[in-house]
Amino acid sequence: MEPLGSEGPGARPFDLAIVQTKPRKGRYGENLDALREVFAQIGERPTDLVVLPEAALTGYFLEGAVYELALAADNFATDLARAWCGVNGGRAVDIACGFYENFEGTYYNSAVYLHVEGTAAHVLHVHRKLFLPTYGVFDEERFLSRGRRLQTFETRLGRAAMLICEDIWHSIVPTVAAVKGARLLIVPSAAPGRGVESGDELASVVRWRSILQSTAAEHGVYIVYAGLAGFEGGKGMTGSSCVVDPWGGIVVAAPLLGAFVLRAQIDPREIDLARATLPLLGDLRAVLPDLLLDEELPIPRGGRDAAGH
Amino acid sequence: MLQVIEGQGRGAAPPSLNAGLAARWLEAFLRDEICERRSIGRAVVGLSGGVDSAVTAFLCARALGPENVHAIRMPYAASNPSSLSDARSVVEALGIVERTIEITAAVDGYLQFEPDADARRRGNVMARVRMLILFDQSAKLDALPVGTGNKTERLLGYFTWHADDTPPVNPLGDLFKTQVWELARYLGVPQALVDKAPSADLEADQTDEGDLGITYARADAILAQSLVGYSDAQLIERGFAADDVRLVRRRVEGTHWKRHLPTTAMLTNTAINEFYLRPVDF
Numbered sequence: 001m002e003p004l005g006s007e008g009p010g011a012r013p014f015d016l017a018i019v020q021t022k023p024r025k026g027r028y029g030e031n032l033d034a035l036r037e038v039f040a041q042i043g044e045r046p047t048d049l050v051v052l053p054e055a056a057l058t059g060y061f062l063e064g065a066v067y068e069l070a071l072a073a074d075n076f077a078t079d080l081a082r083a084w085c086g087v088n089g090g091r092a093v094d095i096a097c098g099f100y101e102n103f104e105g106t107y108y109n110s111a112v113y114l115h116v117e118g119t120a121a122h123v124l125h126v127h128r129k130l131f132l133p134t135y136g137v138f139d140e141e142r143f144l145s146r147g148r149r150l151q152t153f154e155t156r157l158g159r160a161a162m163l164i165c166e167d168i169w170h171s172i173v174p175t176v177a178a179v180k181g182a183r184l185l186i187v188p189s190a191a192p193g194r195g196v197e198s199g200d201e202l203a204s205v206v207r208w209r210s211i212l213q214s215t216a217a218e219h220g221v222y223i224v225y226a227g228l229a230g231f232e233g234g235k236g237m238t239g240s241s242c243v244v245d246p247w248g249g250i251v252v253a254a255p256l257l258g259a260f261v262l263r264a265q266i267d268p269r270e271i272d273l274a275r276a277t278l279p280l281l282g283d284l285r286a287v288l289p290d291l292l293l294d295e296e297l298p299i300p301r302g303g304r305d306a307a308g309h
Numbered sequence: 310m311l312q313v314i315e316g317q318g319r320g321a322a323p324p325s326l327n328a329g330l331a332a333r334w335l336e337a338f339l340r341d342e343i344c345e346r347r348s349i350g351r352a353v354v355g356l357s358g359g360v361d362s363a364v365t366a367f368l369c370a371r372a373l374g375p376e377n378v379h380a381i382r383m384p385y386a387a388s389n390p391s392s393l394s395d396a397r398s399v400v401e402a403l404g405i406v407e408r409t410i411e412i413t414a415a416v417d418g419y420l421q422f423e424p425d426a427d428a429r430r431r432g433n434v435m436a437r438v439r440m441l442i443l444f445d446q447s448a449k450l451d452a453l454p455v456g457t458g459n460k461t462e463r464l465l466g467y468f469t470w471h472a473d474d475t476p477p478v479n480p481l482g483d484l485f486k487t488q489v490w491e492l493a494r495y496l497g498v499p500q501a502l503v504d505k506a507p508s509a510d511l512e513a514d515q516t517d518e519g520d521l522g523i524t525y526a527r528a529d530a531i532l533a534q535s536l537v538g539y540s541d542a543q544l545i546e547r548g549f550a551a552d553d554v555r556l557v558r559r560r561v562e563g564t565h566w567k568r569h570l571p572t573t574a575m576l577t578n579t580a581i582n583e584f585y586l587r588p589v590d591f
Contacts, residue, residue, distance in 0.1 A: 063586035231341040
């Protein structure tokens, strides 16, 4: 896995495609076939990274069927690599995609990042969703286990982190990712839209956009948000995929609901400029230890939390 | 002295609606559910002459094309003649396919054996006969029945269980009645239907608000805030009348069963919808 350009990983602009999928519920093979056609379309232009949504090839609300459709990360990565290579030959690409993971009988809502070269899939990272929404319309923790670690990882495009859907709603998560060196946050998501009372957009979409833009601008990171699309039993997945630059600006954004391919160029030099202009991340690095080591924080110490439980 | 700017509380107004946004969302819902998921492409709607079924027909026509929407008018002998003409105005406005099927013979064919049936029972029979016809027309026309029930009547239990609520898709079920009116105005539903007093038209001179004992505007405002979690005391503090709050609370809490499938005795570790869980679109 050679870095793009001679200056090292993450130094050169690269080309990105987001595939906003609208899968048929539970029809993994059929959805993979459809993705192969999209990969052929994407391969007509230089593409360094392809990002897909949460549960991109199964649909999101699976209930008990999640146990039938969950895959080992290596097997899922192999399926993606074969789909790419089948239509684009040996052209190298990186792919990030959400899926339901079966890890030795424990089930996670995960995202895999792989580098495809030749016909081989090199899994660089698997992120297991930390925050499983289990309230209202959501019921993830009834079926799935929580991920316990947030890791950043090196790619030929620079250091990245993946945060799945609600993960990024907790501002501490992208904060930790940025402090740990991530310059690119990849956010696969499946967001059921709601809120039609006022405004020109769904309230949930406005909220998402606000979180993504403020997070990108606070830490000086690119955010690639890939949203699942289509109705699932009356619940409309908003799509609304987008790329946000390190200034908080929207580079490209998809409309509601439908299947789309979005394209954008990511220029890592923008990250350095944004951080030099507004050095919040540098300030945070200096103060974070003081904040986190504060003994009043309810963090378990020595096996007990601050309340002594 | 500095000018003082007061914060605005939520107040007692009914919920608002961006009707254009809602219409686009619901059209996409109908296309996804009817065409893509079920590969059908046609809808059948019972057109009563009221605003709910009119809005449903308008949405279906936008989503599927008017030629793919079959409106069935199902009058009973005692139905208000204006219901039939109001339904006709929707058909003419949209250019959808229309058929009128009298239900009098079917309803009276049964009720002749039940001469003592009161108005409530007679109304229930009418609603169930209409649904029987709608589903048979669905089979005949290869068209999906589309429901017309709104959130207010669902919450207040103001519908015939497993009759009005049976169609497999329903675009209006998460919109309060006052929001349906907003949507009707946006879609261009004939003004007479938007302005007239809502009625199930199962009895002479019947109106929804008369039956319910509260206006839709007041009920919707209470429901919208009650569902978020505000207590009765908080609602009264916000300016709602205590009698209205109690009436709405009583109706909602007395009708939870109407918003569920039948209660099934659980005996195993594979009880359907208890242990064996699959989404409706799987």
